[in-house]
Amino acid sequence: MLKMPDMLLLLCLFGATDALYKQWIPDTNYENSANWDTGFVPCAKNGVHFLAQTKVSIYVETIHSVLALRLPLDGEFILNSKAGFYMGGSQEEPGCGPAGLIKFNVSENVKWFNPTLWQVAASLDDLEKRRFLFAVHEETVPCQYDDVVFKAKSSFRVDTTSNYASIPVQTVSVLGKTFSSDDEFSRYLGSNSGRLQFQGSSVVSVGNLGCSDSSGCDCGNSAKHDMICSSVTSPTVTCKKPLQPAGHCHAVCGAIVTVYYADGFNLEAYRQRLQHLFLVKPSYKSIQLGMSKIFKSQRLMGIIPFGSSAEIQIVILDGETGQQAGSIAEALARDILKDVHSEGSHLGIAGAEFQASSGSSSDDRPGSSAGVAVGAVFGVLIVLTLIVVMVILVRKGVVHVPKVVMPSMPSLPSLSRFQNNSDVGDLGGPLDRGFENPMFDKPTLMPAESTLYTTEANHAISMTQSGVHFVNPVYDDNETDFNA
Structure with a gap:
């Protein structure tokens, strides 16, 4: 039943x-x-x-x-x-x-x-x-x-x-x-x-x-906001923290409930639900309640816009004045949030939060911290994508990176001058090389022997299992006896 x-x-x-x-x-x-x-x-x-x-x-x-x-x-x-x-x-x-x-x-x-x-x-x-x-x-x-x-x-x-x-x-x-x-x-x-x-x-x-x-549609009058508000006189508000509803011409004393909806939400059905559950109560007879679907722009790190999100805005006003202005509206906002907690899943509502002109507020949006993490990851991916695209465009020559000309610096003395100049000693004088040994001189300075630097010279080295042996050219292995 x-x-x-x-x-x-x-x-x-x-x-x-x-x-x-x-x-x-x-x-x-x-x-x-x-x-x-x-x-x-x-x-x-x-x-x-x-x-x-x-x-x-x-x-x-x-x-x-x-x-x-x-x-x-x-x-x-x-x-x-x-x-x-x-x-x-x-x-x-x-x-x-x-x-x-x-x-x-x-x-x-x-x-x-x-x-x-x-x-x-x-x-x-x-x-x-x-x-x-x-x-x-x-x-x-x-x-x-x-x-x-x-x-x-x-x-x-x-x-x-x-x-x-x-x-x-x-x-x-x-x-x-x-x-x-x-x-x-x-x-x-x-x-x-x-x-x-x-x-x-x-x-x-x-x-x-x-x-x-x-779930409702956009009214289409946001672009005409200034023209609409030119005929409206802003009243004097007495509450602690006046609220500015989206689409309204001036700040108000009361409460604003933001509803985050999901599949199955019906705006008109929910409007009538609030009417039958709350507005018929004698304690809320002075209440004015307005519901509308609005689109709020989303900004990465509060700066870079990357789209908009649809929300349901419920503006609640009461007939109270002075210090009591908005007190009844805040009470109704709290009752609405309690109803969302208990029946929201059956109404297609994922969560809700409210702000009151008294300074009170409540955040009931599930997964808000997860949403921040997802937004951060999404932002990092955007930055990486932009970097990759820029690198590709530069390599293809579509985008040219301007050359940066550095100011000329006075030339320093080259260290190679000291490293390559082997004729200079520690005290700045000529280096004493001693005497020249013809046996260790460069091959180009040796006498032109036909067999000394030919392929036959490779036979002077032999490799055996026991090691590497050098053949003495003075020793003749054909001689078994050596006579002085």
Whole structure:
């Protein structure tokens, strides 16, 4: 029989999705009081004024009585069923504000890459029920695998200006219609509504394939980090050691858990596991938790880059302030590590570690020392390979080693002058050689005897078993008697 955590995990696996839903917050709805300069919706005793140069698409949900309408040169009303305007209504309408002219506000701060203008959810149902997720700033803005949602009964205006020709996403939903084909969505962008709603130099493109990796995919917004963070105001942090999450625009007080995953890990299933095991607890009701897959560059000896490694980053924030900021987040980080210790092998997790803004940390990555040794061996092999390649290139003449010219040194007196000059004595005078012995002189100075230095002379030496014998040339072995 399955235990409760296993049943929750099984349900999470069946409910896992490949992407998140990013919903645009601002709208240009007529009924939104924030869109009017007086802070309330016009009524029968108000004149409605749109600036002549305003380019806006306005959604009208119900019928309204107004005193007058001044329309822009380029704009539109999108009317819901039974919605419209009429003049001369009762100025005693309940809830009607002061009489006068009311101007419609068109905000210029509606940039696509402003993370404060997006909401993140795991499903459409979560969007409708306002169950939003926390995410780092780079991933709050729609990623290349995400589904972008503009509210069904709503119109909007978004500025897509950026340094990029296109903004790829998986799908876009506008007025309840979902576009998954780039051709179809391009036609909508060319319509009057699309032209007024999407304004800017970059074109939003749909049809991008979803993430097929169960461990998660790279968002693709890291290159746009500066542009995303230009719209974010950094708050004042009060914790002892603020943390800087990857993909976030400023330091935070809380905790960061790094998960090292293996085969079988499912990012969305693990997200839901943490939701069901921990975030439902009353003690963690103030927690904001964001999960994402990040790539950290690896450097040999901290200097030479040789690749990157994929990790799961869990950013945990709490609502505490002052000296208590991040304390609840640290408690949750410790609970997550305990769960990794007990159930990590079943979840495809090889290990985890955390850092807290209090200064506490924990390293639970197995084989870390072995990893350092492997990295050192790998570095030595790289150096040896480079040396071998350089030697081969030099020998083949591909690479030429510059000659080093040494500065000239004053010549020293040659010792051979003293060694070869045998005519110099110890006191510097001529060496006394004594007398010459013709018997030990050089052969070239001896009289030219025909048999003395010929092959016949070899017979003067004979070898026997008893040794080597020299023949005396004065002795004649043919003579048996010697007479004086």
